[in-house]
Amino acid sequence: xxxxxxxxxxxxxxxxxxxxxxxxxxxxxxxxxxxxxxxxxxxxxxxxxxxxxxxxxxxxxxxxxxxxxxxxxxxxxxxxxxxxxxxxxxxxxxxxxxxxxxxxxxxxxxxxxxxxxxxxxxxxxxxxxxxxxxxxxxxxxxxxxxxxxxxxxxxxxxxxxxxxxxxxxxxxxxxxxxxxxxxxxxxxxxxxxxxxxxxxxxxxxxxxxxxxxxxxxxxxxxxxxxxxxxxxxxxxxxxxxxxxxxxxxxxxxxxxxxxxxxxxxxxxxxxxxxxxxxxxxxxxxxxxxxxxxxxxxxxxxxxxxxxxxxxxxxxxxxxxxxxxxxxxxxxxxxxxxxxxxxxxxxxxxxxxxxxxxxxxxxx
Amino acid sequence: xxxxxxxxxxxxxxxxxxxxxxxxxxxxxxxxxxxxxxxxxxxxxxxxxxxxxxxxxxxxxxxxxxxxxxxxxxxxxxxxxxxxxxxxxxxxxxxxxxxxxxxxxxxxxxxxxxxxxxxxxxxxxxxxxxxxxxxxxxxxxxxxxxxxxxxxxxxxxxxxxxxxxxxxxxxxxxxxxxxxxxxxxxxxxxxxxxxxxxxxxxxxxxxxxxxxxxxxxxxxxxxxxxxxxxxxxxxxxxxxxxxxxxxxxxxxxxxxxxxxxxxxxxxxxxxxxxxxxxxxxxxxxxxxxxxxxxxxxxxxxxxxxxxxxxxxxxxxxxxxxxxxxxxxxxxxxxxxxxxxxxxxxxxxxxxxxxxxxxxxxxxxxx
Numbered sequence: 001x002x003x004x005x006x007x008x009x010x011x012x013x014x015x016x017x018x019x020x021x022x023x024x025x026x027x028x029x030x031x032x033x034x035x036x037x038x039x040x041x042x043x044x045x046x047x048x049x050x051x052x053x054x055x056x057x058x059x060x061x062x063x064x065x066x067x068x069x070x071x072x073x074x075x076x077x078x079x080x081x082x083x084x085x086x087x088x089x090x091x092x093x094x095x096x097x098x099x100x101x102x103x104x105x106x107x108x109x110x111x112x113x114x115x116x117x118x119x120x121x122x123x124x125x126x127x128x129x130x131x132x133x134x135x136x137x138x139x140x141x142x143x144x145x146x147x148x149x150x151x152x153x154x155x156x157x158x159x160x161x162x163x164x165x166x167x168x169x170x171x172x173x174x175x176x177x178x179x180x181x182x183x184x185x186x187x188x189x190x191x192x193x194x195x196x197x198x199x200x201x202x203x204x205x206x207x208x209x210x211x212x213x214x215x216x217x218x219x220x221x222x223x224x225x226x227x228x229x230x231x232x233x234x235x236x237x238x239x240x241x242x243x244x245x246x247x248x249x250x251x252x253x254x255x256x257x258x259x260x261x262x263x264x265x266x267x268x269x270x271x272x273x274x275x276x277x278x279x280x281x282x283x284x285x286x287x288x289x290x291x292x293x294x295x296x297x298x299x300x301x302x303x304x305x306x307x308x309x310x311x312x313x314x315x316x317x318x319x320x321x322x323x324x325x326x327x328x329x330x331x332x333x334x335x336x337x338x339x340x341x342x343x344x345x346x347x348x349x350x351x352x353x354x355x356x357x358x359x360x361x362x363x
Numbered sequence: 364x365x366x367x368x369x370x371x372x373x374x375x376x377x378x379x380x381x382x383x384x385x386x387x388x389x390x391x392x393x394x395x396x397x398x399x400x401x402x403x404x405x406x407x408x409x410x411x412x413x414x415x416x417x418x419x420x421x422x423x424x425x426x427x428x429x430x431x432x433x434x435x436x437x438x439x440x441x442x443x444x445x446x447x448x449x450x451x452x453x454x455x456x457x458x459x460x461x462x463x464x465x466x467x468x469x470x471x472x473x474x475x476x477x478x479x480x481x482x483x484x485x486x487x488x489x490x491x492x493x494x495x496x497x498x499x500x501x502x503x504x505x506x507x508x509x510x511x512x513x514x515x516x517x518x519x520x521x522x523x524x525x526x527x528x529x530x531x532x533x534x535x536x537x538x539x540x541x542x543x544x545x546x547x548x549x550x551x552x553x554x555x556x557x558x559x560x561x562x563x564x565x566x567x568x569x570x571x572x573x574x575x576x577x578x579x580x581x582x583x584x585x586x587x588x589x590x591x592x593x594x595x596x597x598x599x600x601x602x603x604x605x606x607x608x609x610x611x612x613x614x615x616x617x618x619x620x621x622x623x624x625x626x627x628x629x630x631x632x633x634x635x636x637x638x639x640x641x642x643x644x645x646x647x648x649x650x651x652x653x654x655x656x657x658x659x660x661x662x663x664x665x666x667x668x669x670x671x672x673x674x675x676x677x678x679x680x681x682x683x684x685x686x687x688x689x690x691x692x693x694x695x696x697x698x699x700x701x702x703x704x705x706x707x708x709x710x711x712x713x714x715x716x717x718x719x720x721x722x723x724x725x726x727x728x729x
Contacts (some may be wrong), residue, residue, distance in 0.1 A: 025394035054491040054543070160661045190427040192677075195643035202654065217572065220645040223653060243651060261577040263602030264647050268626060275581065279542040291704050354651035 008080065009041035010064070010179055010211050015074035017235075018060050022284065030330055032283045034060045036235035037074070039310065047205060047212035051225035051258075055280055056232040058215045062181045065213060066100045067091055073353060078179070096126060099172040105164035108154040113143070115167045116152035120291030122174040141170040145261055146200060162193035169200065179211040186221060198225055210233065223247055231255045234283055234291040237310055251325035253290045259278035290323065298324045388415035390439065390477075390561050395452035397431075397438050406665045408434040410617040411452075413695075416593040416610070418560060423608030423625070424597045425640070427662045431617035432597045436563045439595075440479055441469035457560060474503040478554035482566035484546035488538040495519065498553045500622030505557050515697045521552040526582060544575035551582065558590060565597045580607055601644055605629055610702075613637050616663050616673030619695055623703035631716055633698045633705040636674045638722040672708065680717060684708035 008326060016038040019031040035057040042048045050058040063069040065076060067083065075084045083094055099122075102108035109118055121139045123130065130137040139149035145166040156164055165185060172180050185201065186194040198221060204210060216222050229246040231239045231254065240251040250256045257274040276295050281287055289307050293299035302323055310321040397409040414515040416422045437443055438450055441461060454461040457476055461469060481487040489497055498521060499514035506514070515534065522530035538546060544680040547567065554562060564583065568576035584607060587594055598604060604611055604625065611628040612623040613636065621634040632638055639658035660677040663669055675681040675688040677703040687693075687708045697725040707714065 053574065062579075083548050162661060190662060192639060192643055192658035193661065195655035196644070196659075198645070200656060218645075219573075220647050223647060223651050224645040247647065248472060249652075259647065261573040262647060263580070263600065263606040265578075265601040265605045265629060265641065265644055266646055266648055268605050268629065273577050273581075275577060277578075279544050279575065280572075335535060 001070060008043075009077075010044045010046075010079060011042040011213070012077040013038055013040050013065070013074070014077075015039065016061065016064060016071055017073040018057070018064055018069060019072045025343075029220055030284055033235050034283055035064070036283075036286075040230055040237065040240060042213060044178065044209050044211055045205070045209045046228065047214050047226045049222035049229040050213060050215045050232060050233035051217065051222050051229060053217065053233070053280055053285060057235040057283075058217075058232050059183055060147070061099070061232075062183045062213060062215045065181050066098055068100070088091055092126065095122075096175040097178045099170050099175065099177040099180050101165075101172050101180060101182040101185045103215075104188055105161055106156075106188075108168055111156055114153050114155055115147075115159070115170075116168060118156070119170045119174055124172060126175060129174070137174070138170075141173055142167075142175065143332055144195075145170045160193075161189050162196055165197055166200065167206070169197075173204070173208075177210065179213065181213045181215070183215045184217070185214075185253065187216065187218060194221065201225060219247075219259060220264075231258065234280060234286050236290060236291060236321065238322070239318070239320045240310065241316075241320075245316070245318040248329055249327070251318065251320040251327065252292075252322045253296050253298055253324075253326060256326060266313060267276075290321070292310070298326075300324070364483050386594060387657055388417045389457055390413045390434075390595075391453070391455045393453040393455075395435065395436050395438060395454065396450070397443065398449045399447060400449075401666070404666050407617050407668070408439065409664055412614070412619050413452075414610075414612050414619070416561070416595060418593050419591045420586065420609045421587065421594040421596055421607055422612060423604035423614045424595060424609045425599065425601060425604055426614035427599060428615040429616075429662050429665055431665070432614050433565055434598055435614070436479070436565055436595060436619075439561075440477060440563065441466075443635075445644065446456075451531050471505075473557070474501060475557045475702075476559055477561040477563065478557070478559040480550050480562065480564040482549075482569055484543070484550045486572075487550060488546060490538055493535050493537055494541065494549045495522070498522070498549070498556055501553050504558045517556060519551070522549065524586070525549070525552045525555070526578070527552070530580045537648060540576065543571055544578060547571060547579055548582065551579070551586070555590065557562075559592060561593045561595070562587075563595045563597070566599070567596070568603065569598070571599070576603075583607065598628075601629065601640060602628065613640075615670050617665055618673065618692075619704070619706065620674065620697070621698075621705045622695070625698070627698075627700055627703040631700075631703075632718070632722075633703070634674075634707050635678045635680055635717075638718065639677070642722060661707075672706070677722075680709055680713075683713065 016035060018035040019033050022029045022032055038061060040048065050061060052058050060069060064071050066285060071084055075082055078094060078098060116138050119141055120134050123134055123137065139152060142149045142152065147163060147166050156167065158339040159167065186197045189197060202225060205212060214222060214226050224242060228242055230237045231246065231252065233254050239246065239250065239255045246255060247259065250259060257276045260274045278295055282293055287294050289305050290303040308321045308323050310319045312319045313325060395409055396411045398429065399406040399408060404639055410437060414422060424432045424435065438528055443450060450462055450463060456472060488494065495515065495518050498518035498705050502514045502517050503509055519530045519534050522533055527533050527545060527548050543550060568579050571579060581604060583594065608625045611622060611625050612619055613628065613634065615636050621628055621632065621637050629639060632641060642656040643658055658677050663673055669676050671690045672688045672693050678688065680697040681688040693706040693708050695704045699711065
């Protein structure tokens with residue numbers, strides 16, 4: 001077990017990158033820059049949300065954090081130790097502190113093993129003999145995640161999706177970790193079951209003081225679970241801040257578009273959405289400068305030439321990688337933005353749509 | 364096993380068409396029942412559901428997995444294998460009765476008068492043929508006299524209409540060359556190529572990212588305004604329903620538990636299951652620190668549906684109905700306002716009080 005002080009980050013990530021080579025036959029076709037330079041910290045007992053659309057690199061990031069993938073560049077420090085390229089043997093003690101919960105509760109449990117064996121596996125692999133025996137510890141864990149301890153001898157197929165996800169959570173908790181990477185832990189579950197699992201994770205975090213890296217595409221779920229949120233786009237963090245900052249005072253145009261695109265049950269009818277045009281560009285050949293500029297209504301020349309750094313504004317803690325950050329709460333977009341979006345074309349004419357506030361910043 | 368001609372059982376929901384002023388509904392479904400005989404027993408996937416959709420309006424069907432929402436839509440399209448399923452009730456599309464119609468006749472309607480958009484465009488599009496060819500084929504099936512060139516120009520036109528840039532070039536590309544959002548647009552183009560009057564979209568945006576989902580929902584709304592078609596949108600996402608639906612049907616265990624206008628069902632919900640759904644969905648507004656209020660337990664298995672009200676094992680208020688929830692299937696009856704129906708044994712005034720005290724602050728009103 002490693003020791004950490006409360007004021008030091010438990011997890012410290014600097015310049016983290018993962019590039020996948022793409023080949024057709026023997027010819028290289030370049031690199032997919034799935035993750036391209038991330039900096040963030042996670043403090044003990046804190047949950048950090050990684051959000052973004054498919055292909056933004058959030059899952060790749062999560063897998064690098066628990067070292068299921070080898071980073072191309074950058075460093076990962078856990079509890080003060082550099083684990084970026086630690087070998088199997090060096091990782092073993094760390095695995096106790098660092099666990100993962102997978103998205104698909106059907107694929108991540110061995111169908112031939114009983115849940116008792118599944119949950120006991122991390123203890124056996126690490127040669128841990130808990131006081132009272134393995135079985136008692138496993139039954140405690142099953143009870144902790146809201147399963148009947150009597151179901152120790154049942155197989156995964158006898159459980160529903162929500163119950164299987166609880167088995168996955170019990171397995172992650174078996175070694176009393178300090179940090180859990182949860183990769184879309186509720187998105188495969190039915191609506192009424194999602195809330196059960198989110199509440200369970202919240203209780204566990206509160207009671208056990210766990211730190212979480214919570215990867216999700218559902219921003220409403222993240223809002224209910226995370227203290228801080230990092231918004232990713234094409235392998236980069238575009239905005240990072242406290243929950244209240246990200247949801248109430250988002251500064252990056254992408255964060256604002258993402259939030260306004262979520263159909264919220266509290267509003268009826270098509271509200272004032274910011275309509276982003278086109279799709280996320282390919283990470284094989286990301287746009288120069290700011291990667292969001294091809295879909296951004298505020299983009300200007302500087303956005304194509306200069307990549308904005310992820311820096312805090314106004315001395316605050318909320319960092320935004322944008323040349324023309326927004327301010328104030330998310331409101332209905334100006335008519336000009338929608339007019340451009342409505343033609344459904346992938347090209348955006350920034351000059352025609354840059355709002356008055358953008359011009360003000362530019363000056 | 365009972366025969367399809369069984370008399371109505373006590374507690375069966377009455378046949379209640381939705382009353383709306385103006386034109387007749389284009390689609391009318393009355394007391395639809397779909398049963399599958401399986402080795403494990405009879406599955407009553409849909410058990411007495413009635414609804415109607417007018418042209419230019421959107422009905423949202425909401426439910427969890429196994430609630431019968433997809434089976435309902437496949438029955439409307441006549442896509443169930445008659446050897447494996449028993450379908451009773453009435454389905455009338457544009458005045459024609461569909462149940463009992465010969466396979467050949469249903470096929471002539473399908474694709475022309477009614478069309479479907481599936482959840483996963485990658486598996487619904489054939490990987491071996493170009494996107495354009497598949498759309499053109501859908502056109503020529505129902506326009507046998509149309510030539511190759513006419514079909515092609517129609518397909519290119521449709522690709523342009525659904526917002527695909529450079530449609531003439533895209534016509535000759537394969538599905539794998541399209542992004543997820545573009546594929547879903549191509550699926551919509553294929554569904555709309557024959558100007559159907561009824562469009563059924565089964566979770567059309569579930570596989571898509573939110574910004575693309577917003578594009579597709581906007582597109583459906585624009586196309587509906589243009590073609591004046593009736594749309595059924597099947598989804599588990601109450602947020603999507605609140606944005607696009609005019610009417611809502613909430614299904615649980617193969618039955619309708621609540622239906623009515625979108626404002627009635629989402630703003631003044633009457634059924635404890637609807638309450639549960641609304642208070643368990645995390646919102647972008649309100650107190651982020653407050654716990655979500657989940658519905659306990661799991662959705663039921665259709666093979667072994669709970670007796671009485673299928674929701675009673677998960678209902679916080681089932682004890683307040685003198686045991687009727689456990690023994691008697693509640694009828695779908697008027698919930699006060701015109702067109703708002705609910706199937707619950709709780710007396711109306713008790714429901715109103717419970718909603719005010721327990722639910723309003725945690726759910727929609729949050």
